[in-house]
Amino acid sequence: MSVSPSLSGSAPTSASAVSASAAPTQADLLDFVRRTAADAELIASLPLDPEGRTWVRLDGPGGSEAWLIGWPPGTGTGWHDHADSVGAFLTAVGELKENSLAARLPTDGWKNLELSEDVDRERRLSAGQGRSFGRHHVHEVLNESPDRHAISVHAYYPPLPQIRRYSRTGPILRLEQVERPEDWQ
Ligand SMILES: [Fe+2]
DSSP, rough: OOOOOOHHOOOOOOHHHHHHSSSHHHHHHHHHHHHHHHHHHHHHOOBBBBBBBBBEEEOGGGGGEEEEEOOTOOOOOEEEEEEEEEEEEEEEEEEEEEEESSSOOOOOOOOOOOOOOOOTTOOOEEEEEEEOOOTOOOEEEEOOOOSSOOEEEEESSOOSSSSEEEETTEEEEEEEEOOOGGOOO
Protein backbone atom coordinates (compact mmCIF):
# COMPACT_ATOMS: atom_id res chain seq x y z
CA MET A 1 0.00 0.00 0.00
CA SER A 2 1.46 3.31 -0.98
CA VAL A 3 1.20 6.48 1.00
CA SER A 4 0.52 9.70 -0.79
CA PRO A 5 3.40 12.15 -0.36
CA SER A 6 0.99 14.81 0.80
CA LEU A 7 -0.02 12.67 3.78
CA SER A 8 3.40 11.34 4.73
CA GLY A 9 5.18 14.46 5.94
CA SER A 10 5.23 15.33 9.62
CA ALA A 11 6.02 19.03 9.25
CA PRO A 12 3.08 21.33 8.57
CA THR A 13 2.89 22.49 5.01
CA SER A 14 3.10 26.19 4.35
CA ALA A 15 -0.54 26.13 3.25
CA SER A 16 -1.77 24.75 6.57
CA ALA A 17 0.47 27.12 8.51
CA VAL A 18 -1.14 30.02 6.68
CA SER A 19 -4.69 28.79 7.21
CA ALA A 20 -4.07 28.26 10.93
CA SER A 21 -3.26 31.93 11.41
CA ALA A 22 -5.52 33.41 8.72
CA ALA A 23 -8.13 35.98 9.56
CA PRO A 24 -11.65 34.54 9.88
CA THR A 25 -13.65 34.90 6.68
CA GLN A 26 -17.29 35.87 6.30
CA ALA A 27 -18.05 32.15 5.99
CA ASP A 28 -16.16 31.41 9.23
CA LEU A 29 -18.12 34.11 11.04
CA LEU A 30 -21.43 32.88 9.66
CA ASP A 31 -20.54 29.34 10.73
CA PHE A 32 -19.71 30.64 14.22
CA VAL A 33 -22.97 32.55 14.65
CA ARG A 34 -24.92 29.55 13.38
CA ARG A 35 -23.26 27.17 15.84
CA THR A 36 -23.59 29.66 18.69
CA ALA A 37 -27.28 30.26 18.01
CA ALA A 38 -27.83 26.51 18.26
CA ASP A 39 -26.51 26.52 21.86
CA ALA A 40 -29.86 26.66 23.65
CA GLU A 41 -28.29 27.04 27.08
CA LEU A 42 -26.22 30.05 26.02
CA ILE A 43 -29.17 31.69 24.27
CA ALA A 44 -31.33 31.18 27.38
CA SER A 45 -28.63 32.80 29.55
CA LEU A 46 -29.05 36.24 27.93
CA PRO A 47 -30.87 38.62 30.27
CA LEU A 48 -33.89 40.16 28.51
CA ASP A 49 -35.19 43.65 29.28
CA PRO A 50 -38.54 44.80 27.90
CA GLU A 51 -37.25 48.40 27.93
CA GLY A 52 -34.19 48.02 25.76
CA ARG A 53 -31.65 45.87 24.03
CA THR A 54 -29.31 43.68 26.07
CA TRP A 55 -25.82 42.42 25.15
CA VAL A 56 -23.37 39.76 26.21
CA ARG A 57 -19.87 39.76 24.74
CA LEU A 58 -18.67 36.43 23.36
CA ASP A 59 -15.29 35.14 22.21
CA GLY A 60 -15.49 34.95 18.44
CA PRO A 61 -13.23 32.78 16.31
CA GLY A 62 -9.74 33.96 15.38
CA GLY A 63 -9.83 37.07 17.54
CA SER A 64 -13.13 38.33 16.15
CA GLU A 65 -15.61 40.36 18.20
CA ALA A 66 -18.89 38.60 18.92
CA TRP A 67 -22.10 39.51 20.69
CA LEU A 68 -25.33 37.95 21.81
CA ILE A 69 -28.04 40.62 21.53
CA GLY A 70 -31.61 40.70 22.85
CA TRP A 71 -34.15 42.88 21.04
CA PRO A 72 -37.44 43.80 22.71
CA PRO A 73 -40.38 44.38 20.36
CA GLY A 74 -40.03 47.59 18.37
CA THR A 75 -36.29 48.14 18.87
CA GLY A 76 -33.65 48.66 16.21
CA THR A 77 -30.12 49.83 15.63
CA GLY A 78 -30.60 52.78 13.32
CA TRP A 79 -28.49 53.02 10.16
CA HIS A 80 -24.79 52.32 10.67
CA ASP A 81 -21.77 50.72 9.07
CA HIS A 82 -18.89 48.62 10.42
CA ALA A 83 -15.98 50.45 8.78
CA ASP A 84 -13.42 47.95 7.52
CA SER A 85 -14.79 44.93 9.39
CA VAL A 86 -16.59 42.03 7.78
CA GLY A 87 -19.31 40.35 9.79
CA ALA A 88 -22.16 37.93 10.13
CA PHE A 89 -25.30 37.72 12.20
CA LEU A 90 -28.06 35.20 12.63
CA THR A 91 -31.42 35.21 14.39
CA ALA A 92 -31.62 32.66 17.19
CA VAL A 93 -35.11 33.53 18.50
CA GLY A 94 -37.94 35.51 16.94
CA GLU A 95 -37.50 37.42 13.68
CA LEU A 96 -35.32 40.36 12.67
CA LYS A 97 -35.61 42.61 9.66
CA GLU A 98 -32.56 44.04 7.95
CA ASN A 99 -32.71 47.10 5.72
CA SER A 100 -29.44 47.48 3.83
CA LEU A 101 -27.86 49.39 0.98
CA ALA A 102 -26.55 47.57 -2.06
CA ALA A 103 -24.02 50.31 -2.66
CA ARG A 104 -20.42 50.95 -1.82
CA LEU A 105 -20.33 54.34 -0.13
CA PRO A 106 -17.32 56.62 -0.10
CA THR A 107 -15.78 56.06 3.32
CA ASP A 108 -14.92 59.63 4.25
CA GLY A 109 -15.27 63.23 3.26
CA TRP A 110 -19.04 63.49 3.08
CA LYS A 111 -21.83 64.45 5.42
CA ASN A 112 -24.92 64.04 3.24
CA LEU A 113 -25.27 61.56 0.45
CA GLU A 114 -28.18 61.16 -1.96
CA LEU A 115 -28.83 57.49 -2.59
CA SER A 116 -29.98 56.27 -5.96
CA GLU A 117 -33.41 54.67 -6.24
CA ASP A 118 -32.39 51.06 -6.60
CA VAL A 119 -30.01 50.57 -3.66
CA ASP A 120 -32.44 49.55 -0.93
CA ARG A 121 -32.58 45.91 0.08
CA GLU A 122 -34.79 44.31 2.68
CA ARG A 123 -34.68 40.87 4.21
CA ARG A 124 -36.40 39.11 7.05
CA LEU A 125 -34.39 36.67 9.09
CA SER A 126 -36.41 34.23 11.15
CA ALA A 127 -34.89 31.85 13.69
CA GLY A 128 -31.99 29.96 12.15
CA GLN A 129 -31.53 32.45 9.31
CA GLY A 130 -28.57 34.78 9.04
CA ARG A 131 -26.26 36.53 6.64
CA SER A 132 -22.68 37.61 6.33
CA PHE A 133 -21.49 40.91 4.94
CA GLY A 134 -18.36 42.52 3.57
CA ARG A 135 -16.50 45.68 4.43
CA HIS A 136 -18.45 48.95 4.48
CA HIS A 137 -21.82 47.20 4.71
CA VAL A 138 -24.48 49.78 5.66
CA HIS A 139 -27.64 48.57 7.34
CA GLU A 140 -30.17 48.82 10.12
CA VAL A 141 -31.56 45.86 12.00
CA LEU A 142 -35.01 45.89 13.60
CA ASN A 143 -37.32 43.70 15.60
CA GLU A 144 -40.67 44.75 14.16
CA SER A 145 -42.69 42.27 16.17
CA PRO A 146 -45.36 43.95 18.32
CA ASP A 147 -45.03 41.39 21.09
CA ARG A 148 -42.05 39.07 20.71
CA HIS A 149 -38.46 39.40 21.83
CA ALA A 150 -35.77 38.47 19.32
CA ILE A 151 -32.27 37.19 20.09
CA SER A 152 -29.38 37.17 17.64
CA VAL A 153 -25.68 36.34 17.47
CA HIS A 154 -23.19 38.69 15.76
CA ALA A 155 -19.51 38.43 14.89
CA TYR A 156 -17.11 40.96 13.34
CA TYR A 157 -13.53 40.80 12.14
CA PRO A 158 -11.40 42.74 12.73
CA PRO A 159 -12.98 43.76 16.05
CA LEU A 160 -14.91 46.95 15.36
CA PRO A 161 -12.58 49.95 15.46
CA GLN A 162 -15.47 52.30 14.84
CA ILE A 163 -19.09 52.51 13.77
CA ARG A 164 -20.51 55.36 11.74
CA ARG A 165 -24.11 56.22 12.56
CA TYR A 166 -26.42 57.72 9.98
CA SER A 167 -29.88 59.20 9.82
CA ARG A 168 -32.03 58.62 6.79
CA THR A 169 -34.65 60.91 5.27
CA GLY A 170 -35.94 59.43 2.04
CA PRO A 171 -32.93 59.11 -0.25
CA ILE A 172 -30.68 61.29 1.92
CA LEU A 173 -28.23 59.54 4.20
CA ARG A 174 -26.63 61.85 6.72
CA LEU A 175 -23.58 61.03 8.82
CA GLU A 176 -24.49 61.78 12.42
CA GLN A 177 -21.77 60.33 14.58
CA VAL A 178 -18.63 58.25 14.59
CA GLU A 179 -18.46 56.00 17.61
CA ARG A 180 -15.19 54.51 18.77
CA PRO A 181 -14.72 51.67 21.24
CA GLU A 182 -14.13 54.08 24.13
CA ASP A 183 -17.63 55.51 23.54
CA TRP A 184 -19.20 52.10 24.13
CA GLN A 185 -17.78 51.45 27.58
FE1 LIG B 1 -24.55 46.25 12.18
